[in-house]
């Protein structure tokens with residue numbers, strides 16, 4: 001029996017442990033997590049958990065007894081501070097040394113901090129974990145003016161949740177469109193119109209100069225053009241950084257994430273890494289990338305479990321992601337970066353459409369709004385490298401499924 | 405953290421039965437408001453994955469509802485129906501996404517069959 005040690009107790013780690021036991025792994029399993037919670041699902045934190053529609057117990061990835069039943073030793077509220085690869089052990093913040101035969105690093109990502117004067121005032125929030133979401137929920141109960149800095153997925157989901165609670169919301173985005181790093185311009189346009197119609201004030205091309213406050217508590221956001229936005233609560237959603245330091249300090253190769261191959265192997269063959277903290281190759285896309293999505297964490301976890309069990313299962317799928325904003329379900333598959341033409345299927349006015357992003361004849365991505373059928377077929381088309389023509393993609397009477 | 409409260413039989417909560425593709429039968433006492441997907445996960449029933457955590461985004465929680473119960477369920481939404489068309493196992497008129505079916509008192513006794521595969 002070998003000792004498998006898992007560092008980081010998030011979504012990927014939960015899936016890894018589940019997959020290992022499901023596959024009949026009888027090794028000793030230890031899970032070390034910095035947060036005080038067993039693995040849970042983050043997506044609702046900016047959506048139904050924030051708006052109060054979903055209780056905390058429903059966030060759990062697996063019930064508590066899953067860990068006891070499967071004899072998984074859990075060390076929560078416990079940070080791994082150093083990795084000694086020569087001695088094959090990990091040092092915890094308590095000073096304890098945990099030896100391993102195989103190590104899995106699933107440390108996820110942390111929020112990027114806003115670096116302007118006033119950023120540490122009370123009332124300035126970030127959103128990554130349950131504790132952050134609870135603080136935000138408690139803080140804004142009796143506040144009305146919410147300013148969201150960053151018009152990406154998290155910022156916009158929080159904006160939608162805050163509107164659902166009747167708050168006044170301003171979104172401040174530095175780029176010239178929403179979710180600019182991840183979606184095509186037409187989709188940004190649709191969500192700009194949606195948020196505006198729902199009463200969110202969206203400011204594009206807007207840089208933050210300073211957060212202003214009275215008695216240590218934020219009350220306004222000053223923009224670089226001098227405008228001041230009233231803000232009793234500020235939520236900063238300006239991206240995340242991979243938690244790669246533990247690995248990097250131990251000499252594992254890192255470059256915008258811990259470098260792994262398609263089997264989740266790091267540069268040390270006893271160590272795998274998975275989820276938001278990794279930078280991995282994707283043969284379908286023909287390049288390396290770092291992703292922040294449940295699908296990526298879950299699939300890399302499955303791959304890592306196979307690897308730890310001595311099997312080779314390459315992770316090689318089109319990435320997919322979803323976001324819920326107001327009554328719209330946005331689902332994306334593939335990466336639209338580098339597209340030269342976008343084909344519309346359906347009509348945005350109906351609130352139900354998909355955008356097919358092409359580079360020449362090659363389909364790069366499908367972005368769907370309230371059109372899960374298009375999303376699902378897009379996943380299959382991209383995985384099989386079967387591309388519809390632009391005409392077929394635009395023609396709603398053409399059954400895309402028939403291409404499979 | 406208190407998760408997925410599972411009551412012992414006899415408590416006044418609805419009971420549902422999940423029949424795995426292999427024929428294995430799981431009878432579960434489920435707190436009202438829990439979805440069939442959550443009940444399956446919390447009770448370690450194989451055959452439901454629930455990758456998206458119940459956001460109606462992954463179609464890995466496909467199940468077949470015993471026909472006697474079909475009309476007691478709230479109707480299947482358009483988005484759910486679209487997702488089901490792409491479930492890994494063939495969907496039929498009695499197919500649902502288990503994450504969209506909330507257990508209520510009215511569903512006490514519900515019988516659900518699970519498909520061969522979700523992936």
Ligand SMILES: Cc1cc2nc3c(=O)[nH]c(=O)nc-3n(C[C@H](O)[C@H](O)[C@H](O)COP(=O)(O)OP(=O)(O)OC[C@H]3O[C@@H](n4cnc5c(N)ncnc54)[C@H](O)[C@@H]3O)c2cc1C
Pocket residue numbers: 007008009010011012013032033034035041042043044045046078079080081106107108109127128129154243246274275276277291292293294295297320321322323324
């Ligand atoms: C608010 C929010 C909404 C989201 N919505 C969506 C969505 O709609 N769809 C989607 O696909 N994805 C969504 N995501 C992204 C998704 O949740 C992540 O991609 C996923 O959680 C990644 O899993 P992971 O296991 O890699 O990392 P995480 O889940 O982040 O887990 C990593 C864990 O490791 C711990 N850790 C870090 N360093 C150490 C250390 N040294 N020692 C011990 N423990 C450590 C961290 O505290 C953390 O608990 C969302 C994320 C957030 C925050």
Ligand code: FES
Pocket residue numbers: 441453454455456457458459460461462463464465501502503504
């Ligand atoms: S859990 Fe994903 S669709 Fe039901």
